[in-house]
Amino acid sequence: MTLPEHAPASQPQSPARKIGVLIANLGTPDSPDYWPMRRYLSEFLSDKRVIDYPAWKWQPLLQTVILTKRPFTSGANYRLIWNNEANESPLMTITKQQVAALRERTAALWGDRVMVDFCMRYGNPSTPDVVERMVKAGCDRILFFPLYPQYAGATTATANDQFFRALMGQKAQPAARTVPPYFDRPDYIAALAASVERALGGRQPRKLVASYHGMPRRYFEEGDPYFLQCTETSRLLRERLGWDEDVIDTTFQSVFGTEEWLRPYTVEHVAELAQRGITEIAVISPAFSADCIETLEEIQGEIREAFIHAGGKEFTYIPCLNAEPDHIDVLTAVIGENLGGWV
Ligand SMILES: C=CC1=C(C)c2cc3[nH]c(cc4nc(cc5[nH]c(cc1n2)c(C)c5CCC(=O)O)C(CCC(=O)O)=C4C)c(C)c3C=C
Ligand SMILES: [Fe+2]
Numbered sequence: 297m298t299l300p301e302h303a304p305a306s307q308p309q310s311p312a313r314k315i316g317v318l319i320a321n322l323g324t325p326d327s328p329d330y331w332p333m334r335r336y337l338s339e340f341l342s343d344k345r346v347i348d349y350p351a352w353k354w355q356p357l358l359q360t361v362i363l364t365k366r367p368f369t370s371g372a373n374y375r376l377i378w379n380n381e382a383n384e385s386p387l388m389t390i391t392k393q394q395v396a397a398l399r400e401r402t403a404a405l406w407g408d409r410v411m412v413d414f415c416m417r418y419g420n421p422s423t424p425d426v427v428e429r430m431v432k433a434g435c436d437r438i439l440f441f442p443l444y445p446q447y448a449g450a451t452t453a454t455a456n457d458q459f460f461r462a463l464m465g466q467k468a469q470p471a472a473r474t475v476p477p478y479f480d481r482p483d484y485i486a487a488l489a490a491s492v493e494r495a496l497g498g499r500q501p502r503k504l505v506a507s508y509h510g511m512p513r514r515y516f517e518e519g520d521p522y523f524l525q526c527t528e529t530s531r532l533l534r535e536r537l538g539w540d541e542d543v544i545d546t547t548f549q550s551v552f553g554t555e556e557w558l559r560p561y562t563v564e565h566v567a568e569l570a571q572r573g574i575t576e577i578a579v580i581s582p583a584f585s586a587d588c589i590e591t592l593e594e595i596q597g598e599i600r601e602a603f604i605h606a607g608g609k610e611f612t613y614i615p616c617l618n619a620e621p622d623h624i625d626v627l628t629a630v631i632g633e634n635l636g637g638w639v
C-alpha cells in the first residue's frame with residue numbers, strides 16, 4: 297500500500313480485518329498481599345455502579361477505615377484458595393481455561409478471523425489494555441461479553457461502561473456490540489441441571505439452595521432487574537429438574553456494608569434449615585460463571601460452617617459451570633448468535 301505523503305512513518309499498514317470477542321469478568325487482586333489487595337479493593341469499591349454513595353461521603357470512610365482492615369482479612373481469605381502453582385486466584389485460572397476452550401471452538405467455526413481474549417473490570421488484564429491489543433491486531437469489530445448470566449448494574453453495566461470508556465481512547469474505533477444477559481437460555485439452564493445431577497449422582501436432595509451474590513435491596517427498588525433474573529433462573533432450573541416447588545430456595549450471599557441487602561441471606565437461611573431438621577442440603581451458585589472467592593471461601597467455608605454449627609450433617613457444594621464442555625457449548629452458542637451478520 298502506498299501511503300500519502302503526510303502519513304506519519306508509524307502509520308500502521310492496515311492489518312487483516314478481524315473480529316474480536318472480548319470476554320469480561322469482575323477482576324481479582326494480583327496477589328493476596330496488603331498493597332495489591334488494597335489497590336484492587338480501592339478500584340472496585342470506588343466504582344459508583346457498585347457503591348453509589350456520593351464520593352464526599354464514601355471516599356473518606358473507604359480510604360481510611362475500610363481499606364485499612366479489609367485488605368488483611370480479604371487477603372487472608374484469598375490465601376486459603378490461592379492457586380500457588382500459577383500464582384493467581386482461581387477466578388483468573390478458570391477464566392483462562394474458559395478462554396482457551398472458547399478459542400478452540402471459535403477457531404473450528406470461523407478460523408482466525410475471530411480472536412478471543414479476556415479482560416477484567418478491575419485489576420489486570422485491564423479492559424483498555426486488551427481493547428488496545430485487539431485493535432492493534434486488526435479487529436474492526438468487537439463483541440464484548442460480560443460473563444454474568446444475570447444482569448446487574450454492579451457487574452454487567454459497569455463492565456460495559458469500562459469497555460465504552462476504552463473505545464473512547466481509540467482513534468480508529470471498532471464497531472461494538474455487547475452480549476445481553478442469558479439467565480433464561482434453555483442451554484444454560486440445562487447445563488446447570490446437568491451440574492446438579494453430576495454432583496448429586498441423580499438423586500433429589502431434601503433442599504437445594506440456589507445462592508446468588510447479593511446486592512443492596514435499594515438497587516432492586518430503584519430498577520435493577522438482577523433479583524428478578526435470579527429468581528427466574530431458579531424457577532427454570534427447578535422446572536428443568538422436574539422437582540416440586542419447595543425443593544429449591546433462592547438466597548443471597550456476600551452482604552457488604554450496613555444497608556439491607558436482598559433477602560433471605562444464605563448464611564442465615566442454611567442455619568434455619570438445619571434448625572428445622574433439614575440436615576442434608578446442596579448449594580449451587582448460578583450467578584458465578586467461575587468458582588471464585590465467593591464460592592470457594594464463603595460458601596464452602598463460612599456458609600458450610602453456619603449450617604454444620606446449627607446441626608446440619610451433609611453439605612454438598614455444586615461447582616460452578618467453569619470450563620465444563622456443556623458450559624463452553626452455551627458460551628459458544630451465545631457468541632455465535634451475537635456475531636450474527638459479522639461472520
Ligand atoms: C455475580 C454477580 C455479582 C454481583 C451482583 C456483585 C455485586 C456486588 N459485590 C460487592 C462487593 C464485593 N464483591 C466481591 C467479590 C466478588 N463479587 C463477584 C460478583 C458479583 N458482585 C465476584 C465474582 C467476586 C469474586 C472475585 C474473585 O476474585 O474471586 C468482593 C471482594 C471479596 C472480598 O473482599 O472478600 C466485594 C467487597 C458489592 C458491594 C456488590 C453490589 C452492589
Ligand atoms: Fe461482588
Ligand SMILES: [Fe+2]
Nearest residue numbers: 550589590594
Ligand atoms: Fe464474600
